[in-house]
Amino acid sequence: MSDGTSGMQFSNHNTDPKTLSRFIMEEEGRDGGTRAELAFILNSISVASKVIANAVQHAGVQGLYGMQGAVNVQGEDQKKLDVLANDVMVNAIKFSHKVNIMVSEENDEPIVCADKPTAKYAVVFDPLDGSSNIECNVAVGTIFGVYESIDPSKPSVADVLQQGSKMITAGYVLYSSSVVMVLTTGSGVHSFTLDPNYGEFIMTMENLKIPSVPKQIYSINDGNSEYWDDATKAFVKWTKTQAKPYSARYIGSMVSDVHRTLLYGGIFMYPADSKNKKGKLRVLYECFPMAMLVEQAGGIATTGTMRILDLNPTSIHERSPVFMGCKRDVEALQECYKNMAAKQ
Secondary structure, X not given: OOOOOOOOOOOOOOOOOOEHHHHHHHHHHHOOXXXXXXXXXXXXXXXXXXXXXXXXXXXXXXXXXXXXXXXXXXXXXXXXXXXXXXXXXXXXXXXXXOEEEEEEOOOOOOEEXXXXXXXXXXXXXXXXXXXXXXXXXXXXXXXXXXXXXXXXOOOOHXXXXXXXXXXXXXXXXXXXXXXXXXEEOOOOEEEEEEEOOOOEEEEEEOOOOOOOOOOOEEEOOHHHHHHEOHHHHHHHHHHHOOOOOOEEOOOOOHHHHHHHHHHHOOEEEEOOEOOOOOOOEEHHXXXXXXXXXXXXXXXXXXXXXXXXXXXXXXXXXXXEOEEEEOHHHHHHHHHHHHHHHHHO
């Protein structure tokens, strides 16, 4: 019996593209539709990312470079694109009508969607990671994670202060020479590329895994080396004394650095140090989503002494040291922390 297709091949056209929307529908079908509302949230994030991508790519001609003239909760100057990206994400997620509380890097307090008391989900996000690089056209990104609310009828900060292991969906969007969304719903990591001809995200990598023979790359801000703890110093020294020394690759945008780590292997590091005693990256909307993706891709994400996803956050902008990447390198890093602890 015919399936209705001709079987002909057209070299320049994919006649059976798996779009992000199709992937979401298939995923919901596999779990019996019990989380069908999640599709609305992911579609909303998809729309927001297209708007942000357009703003990033046209920032120069649209006058979006430079500072907004305010600071965020981190005490950092807000750029025009930070504010725009945040407004786009907040509005898109709010009007999915499926989210009752959100946390953004750019907002002091959680955003409660009081008009939707029966919504089931909580979302955390960094609307524009790496925006300090925007004027020099370095790749930037959006990071997001989704939780199921503890009690949908009573949205509270507890919904977003759950362990990372309770996160049900995580992803990021990379704005570069192409716009790429990397996503997990808890069953593997998948990559979608925005096709500008159709305005759709098309699956380009399914079940992405960190290579079994990873490249020898370490990614860290060496400018802070004077302030690192002994374990981090020992590990970086180890990478440089191998028969084939590791290459240093550091972009300064977590999305870009972790994206490379997923595709090539190696290790991304932002340790605590004597200047930032609790680390610099934020647990909820940077460490947790990226840790979930790295683990789903076969890697490890750790503080150096414990699994990132087992952290119990106590505030929405809490920070943590973070090391993530292929098992070979993260296990070697963990051994350095064990050796340091044994000497104390």
